Amino acid sequence: MSTSILSLKNVTMRFGGVTALNDVTFDVKEKEILGLIGPNGAGKTTVFNVITGVYQITSGSIEFQGKSLAGEKRYKITRSGIARTFQNIRLWGDMTALENVMTATDTHKRSGLVGGLFGSPISRKEEKRDKKRAQELLDFIGIGEYADRLARNLPYGVQRRLEIARALGTEPKLILLDEPAAGFNPAEKVELAKVIRKIRDAGYTILLIEHDMSLVMKVSDRVVVLDFGQKIADNTPQKVQDDPRVIEAYLGVPEDAS
Amino acid sequence: MINLRDKGAEIWERANRPQRVLMAISFIAMAAALPFLGGTFLNTPIADYQSVLVYPIAMFVLMAIGLNIVIGKSGLLDLGYVAFFAIGAYTMGLLGTRTSLNTWEILPIGIAMAMFSGIILGVPALKLRGDYLAIITLGFGEIIRIVALNLEVLGRSGGIIGIPTPPPIFGIEYAFDSHRIYYWTLLIIILFAIWMVRRLSVRRAGRAWESIRQDEDAAELMGVPTFKYKVWAFVLGASVGGAAGVFYASKTLFIAPDNFTLQISILILACVVFGGMGNIWGVIAGAVILGYLPDRIRFLSDARLLVFGLVLVIMMNLRPDGLLPRKKREKALPNKDSNKDKS
Amino acid sequence: MIGNFLDQFWSLTFGGLSLGFIYILIALGYTMVYGVLRMINFANSEVFMVATFATIIIVRDVYNFTQTSEYATGFRLWLILGTALLASMVVAGVLSVLIEIVAYRRLRRMNSGILAPLISAIGVSMVLAEAVRMMTDSRPVASPRAMEKSFIGKFFDADIRLDNTIIIFAAVILLTLLLAFVNKTRLGKAIRAVSMNGNAAKLMGINIDGVVSITFLVGGLMTGAAGFFYVLKYENTSFSIGFELGIAAFTAAILGGIGNIKGAFYGGLALGLLETYASFFLGTQWKAVTVFVVLVLILYTKPNGLFGEAMTQTRA
Ligand SMILES: Nc1ncnc2c1ncn2[C@@H]1O[C@H](COP(=O)(O)OP(=O)(O)O)[C@@H](O)[C@H]1O
Ligand SMILES: [Mg+2]
Numbered sequence: 062m063s064t065s066i067l068s069l070k071n072v073t074m075r076f077g078g079v080t081a082l083n084d085v086t087f088d089v090k091e092k093e094i095l096g097l098i099g100p101n102g103a104g105k106t107t108v109f110n111v112i113t114g115v116y117q118i119t120s121g122s123i124e125f126q127g128k129s130l131a132g133e134k135r136y137k138i139t140r141s142g143i144a145r146t147f148q149n150i151r152l153w154g155d156m157t158a159l160e161n162v163m164t165a166t167d168t169h170k171r172s173g174l175v176g177g178l179f180g181s182p183i184s185r186k187e188e189k190r191d192k193k194r195a196q197e198l199l200d201f202i203g204i205g206e207y208a209d210r211l212a213r214n215l216p217y218g219v220q221r222r223l224e225i226a227r228a229l230g231t232e233p234k235l236i237l238l239d240e241p242a243a244g245f246n247p248a249e250k251v252e253l254a255k256v257i258r259k260i261r262d263a264g265y266t267i268l269l270i271e272h273d274m275s276l277v278m279k280v281s282d283r284v285v286v287l288d289f290g291q292k293i294a295d296n297t298p299q300k301v302q303d304d305p306r307v308i309e310a311y312l313g314v315p316e317d318a319s
Numbered sequence: 320m321i322n323l324r325d326k327g328a329e330i331w332e333r334a335n336r337p338q339r340v341l342m343a344i345s346f347i348a349m350a351a352a353l354p355f356l357g358g359t360f361l362n363t364p365i366a367d368y369q370s371v372l373v374y375p376i377a378m379f380v381l382m383a384i385g386l387n388i389v390i391g392k393s394g395l396l397d398l399g400y401v402a403f404f405a406i407g408a409y410t411m412g413l414l415g416t417r418t419s420l421n422t423w424e425i426l427p428i429g430i431a432m433a434m435f436s437g438i439i440l441g442v443p444a445l446k447l448r449g450d451y452l453a454i455i456t457l458g459f460g461e462i463i464r465i466v467a468l469n470l471e472v473l474g475r476s477g478g479i480i481g482i483p484t485p486p487p488i489f490g491i492e493y494a495f496d497s498h499r500i501y502y503w504t505l506l507i508i509i510l511f512a513i514w515m516v517r518r519l520s521v522r523r524a525g526r527a528w529e530s531i532r533q534d535e536d537a538a539e540l541m542g543v544p545t546f547k548y549k550v551w552a553f554v555l556g557a558s559v560g561g562a563a564g565v566f567y568a569s570k571t572l573f574i575a576p577d578n579f580t581l582q583i584s585i586l587i588l589a590c591v592v593f594g595g596m597g598n599i600w601g602v603i604a605g606a607v608i609l610g611y612l613p614d615r616i617r618f619l620s621d622a623r624l625l626v627f628g629l630v631l632v633i634m635m636n637l638r639p640d641g642l643l644p645r646k647k648r649e650k651a652l653p654n655k656d657s658n659k660d661k662s
Numbered sequence: 663m664i665g666n667f668l669d670q671f672w673s674l675t676f677g678g679l680s681l682g683f684i685y686i687l688i689a690l691g692y693t694m695v696y697g698v699l700r701m702i703n704f705a706n707s708e709v710f711m712v713a714t715f716a717t718i719i720i721v722r723d724v725y726n727f728t729q730t731s732e733y734a735t736g737f738r739l740w741l742i743l744g745t746a747l748l749a750s751m752v753v754a755g756v757l758s759v760l761i762e763i764v765a766y767r768r769l770r771r772m773n774s775g776i777l778a779p780l781i782s783a784i785g786v787s788m789v790l791a792e793a794v795r796m797m798t799d800s801r802p803v804a805s806p807r808a809m810e811k812s813f814i815g816k817f818f819d820a821d822i823r824l825d826n827t828i829i830i831f832a833a834v835i836l837l838t839l840l841l842a843f844v845n846k847t848r849l850g851k852a853i854r855a856v857s858m859n860g861n862a863a864k865l866m867g868i869n870i871d872g873v874v875s876i877t878f879l880v881g882g883l884m885t886g887a888a889g890f891f892y893v894l895k896y897e898n899t900s901f902s903i904g905f906e907l908g909i910a911a912f913t914a915a916i917l918g919g920i921g922n923i924k925g926a927f928y929g930g931l932a933l934g935l936l937e938t939y940a941s942f943f944l945g946t947q948w949k950a951v952t953v954f955v956v957l958v959l960i961l962y963t964k965p966n967g968l969f970g971e972a973m974t975q976t977r978a
Contacts, residue, residue, distance in 0.1 A: 113540055115536070115540070135539045135540055136539050136540075136541075136542050136543060136544050136545065139539075139541060139542035140542050144541070144542075145540060147537070151537040152537075153529065153530050153533040153534060153537070153538075154533060155529065155533055155645070156526070156529055156530070156533070160526055160529075163526060164526040164527065164529075164530045164538070164541060164543065165541045165542060167523045167526060167527065167542075167543070168541070168542030168543070170523055178515060178518050178519055184522065184523075188522060188523075227541060228541075230541075231541060231542045390777075394777060396777055396780060396781070398784070443958075443962050444961075447961055447965065448776070449776045449777065450701070450702045450776050450780055451961055451965075453702070453780055454702065454909070454912065454957070455957070455958060455961065457909070458909060458954040458957060458958070459954075461950060461954070462950070462951055462954055465947070465948075465950055465951055466951075468947070469947050469948070581905070585784060585788060588781070588784070589785075592781060621796065622792065622796065624788055624792045625788070625789055625792035625793060625796070627785075627788060628784075628785045628786065628787070628788025628789035628792060629785065629789055630785070631781055631782065631785025631788065632764070632765055632782050632785035632786055632789065633785075635765075635769065635778050635779075635781050635785065636765070636768050636769065636782060639769075639774065639778055
């Protein structure tokens with residue numbers, strides 16, 4: 062049996078009077094693609110935010126590879142092997158695509174500021190290696206030709222994919238994708254599904270938030286459903302689709318026409 | 320609008336190594352030849368051209384390069400930059416008049432003092448949101464001045480007089496009125512600062528600062544130790560300010576709290592904003608223009624701060640990127656298919 | 663020293679309270695704008711400075727008082743004080759609205775982040791302070807005394823000065839009016855709606871630009887009143903007064919928790935008293951340092967102030 066890489070236990074997150082997550086418990090297993098779905102405002106992005114340390118949870122616990130993430134600094138959480146993308150794209154627009162990814166790969170450099178200043182051999186070697194690695198990642202995601210374009214001049218679809226490449230740049234074990242197909246047309250969605258599988262096949266674990274049901278059901282090994290901050294289902298895609306509670310949760314909310 | 324900075328960068332990127340060396344040398348030679356450009360036309364109403372080159376022009380350029388690391392590179396609004404200038408200057412004043420250390424020996428001490436206070440101030444302050452940092456640094460700048468104004472050892476409002484000039488190096492004397500020598504020395508310090516900034520900008524630190532400036536939360540979530548890099552930027556900026564202060568004291572031979580008012584911080588800020596935050600050549604151009612013109616044009620010299628205020632408002636609202644904005648253009652790709660991007 | 667302090671305790675306290683009310687009114691200029699725009703209205707300090715000059719101009723040039731004039735009494739005195747107060751408030755209110763239009767509005771529309779409006783505001787402050795400096799030849803300007811600073815009674819051993827009393831009473835009235843405006847009127851409710859959630863307010867059809875202008879107007883009116891009270895109490899001003907009082911009032915706003923009116927109230931009083939007591943022990947030259955130390959301590963230890971929102975919190 063595969064072991065779990067991330068586990069949320071009884072996680073509750075309150076913002077003032079709003080309870081965004083209410084006693085949520087689930088595991089992410091190694092090398093799986095876990096879909097995380099739910100109507101708008103269900104608390105999906107909040108799950109990403111508490112995992113990556115943007116917010117400190119009100120109660121409960123989150124463990125990554127058996128270690129609690131409570132109180133850990135955000136950049137350290139990332140360095141320990143969790144990377145994410147953002148629902149509303151947050152690239153560094155004034156940097157090129159390559160530089161965006163390199164900033165993430167820098168995470169694992171040994172050379173510091175002083176080495177960089179005097180061009181120490183380590184620093185020079187690492188710079189070269191990282192450049193190569195960043196280019197590889199761009200090629201891997203299929204946007205290699207855009208390496209030298211400024212991020213904010215890139216077409217929307219490329220920006221979404223660059224977010225994924227940047228997250229991979231931090232060398233994560235677990236990658237959190239927040240609606241990576243938002244705004245995509247059907248052809249682009251098919252393309253993205255391939256990329257997501259390719260990432261998993263390369264050995265990463267994926268937690269995927271996605272609104273497009275057919276996409277989630279197609280790529281996920283398992284699906285967790287949130288509604289009003291509560292987990293209402295956690296099962297295989299097929300079983301989740303037939304779950305009356307899930308159907309009810311979605312019936313009240315019109316499908317996002319995207 | 321045409322972007323001079325991009326034009327320049329393009330020429331530089333297309334050049335090969337010997338061409339670059341040639342360009343750098345001719346640039347330095349031109350800068351070094353400036354004192355001979357002279358003529359009475361360039362004198363300002365209060366000073367002759369050669370002394371104006373030293374102060375305010377070269378001094379402003381140096382400080383603007385330092386402040387640019389803080390505000391331009393990493394987006395931290397430091398309104399108390401004058402504090403580091405003052406700390407450098409008072410270190411020179413105190414040690415220069417009370418010990419037998421000379422300017423060159425005091426220079427590293429002054430820089431260290433400025434960096435140290437940068438850490439003391441920066442470590443707590445850089446945890447706050449950007450606009451609070453601005454207020455804290457503003458207060459810090461004033462505090463340093465008030466302390467100097469009220470402490471006996473620092474000479475209170477009378478300041479410190481009789482600060483020694485630098486001792487000769489390689490037989491070159493620093494007479495009180497040998498402006499050229501001071502200018503060339505400053506030029507060397509400036510070149511060193513440019514080298515440092517450029518060197519850091521193209522590597523890891525530069526990317527970290529850039530990511531922090533554009534979206535700090537995203538940077539942190541991508542594994543950038545943002546706090547550490549912010550402290551570094553702050554402290555490096557402080558070191559340049561400290562160096563400028565030491566040299567300033569050793570040039571004017573007399574310092575007083577009045578030389579270190581909030582206005583100096585704002586002046587330097589205006590130079591950075593006017594030239595183009597983040598782009599070192601823009602910042603240099605900004606400092607040269609704003610250092611020189613208000614002094615040269617007689618009716619402006621009393622109103623110079625007013626002019627600087629206007630510059631800030633107008634630039635922010637109409638051309639927030641400054642005269643020579645930071646990189647906008649994508650890298651020149653000489654050996655790739657250049658038609659590809661025409662979509 | 664302590665004995666002296668106890669002797670003077672009540673007179674220091676009265677002075678501190680009236681200074682505190684001046685801080686409260688200026689702090690409102692920061693806090694109301696911050697509530698609505700989440701932005702430090704840096705130029706508010708110079709709005710205050712201009713208002714102090716407006717008061718002096720009314721008393722000196724409109725009513726022709728000189729340093730040797732007889733004190734005004736009775737109805738004439740109240741007329742003079744009333745016009746000066748009103749004029750200062752109107753000048754400051756209008757100036758504040760203009761500053762928003764000239765220096766902030768465009769940047770707000772461009773969504774330019776925190777830095778650009780702040781730098782723009784610093785520019786405006788500089789222009790105002792320098793313009794006044796040049797007009798006054800860099801010298802402080804004294805206000806002729808229109809009102810005799812008589813003692814109107816005693817509290818324990820302390821004399822109660824008329825000017826301090828007027829300041830405290832008038833400020834309380836203004837604050838009551840302000841609270842009524844914010845809580846009871848439609849405009850006031852719109853301001854509160856925008857403070858709580860700008861996007862939602864926009865969706866509800868609230869005219870954001872209008873609300874912002876009103877907020878600057880109200881903040882300016884309060885700051886202008888502070889300008890009048892300052893001159894009444896200290897009888898002089900100078901081009902650099904904005905910087906000194908501005909940073910103290912800003913500290914008061916932070917102390918109470920920037921962004922809400924209650925915070926400005928308690929913060930202002932606390933700082934006014936603290937500064938007055940501290941000056942007694944340390945000497946007035948360390949006043950600015952005291953204020954700064956308070957500011958630093960709050961920001962580092964309790965950045966939300968007593969009632970405010972978190973300032974280090976970020977969103978992703
Ligand atoms: N920083 C915050 N402050 C207050 N409420 C928040 C915050 N972040 C999220 N929420 C609330 O939590 C709920 C879940 O939001 P979110 O996780 O973004 O939903 P989604 O499932 O669409 O990604 C929403 O009601 C939202 O308003
Ligand atoms: Mg979401």
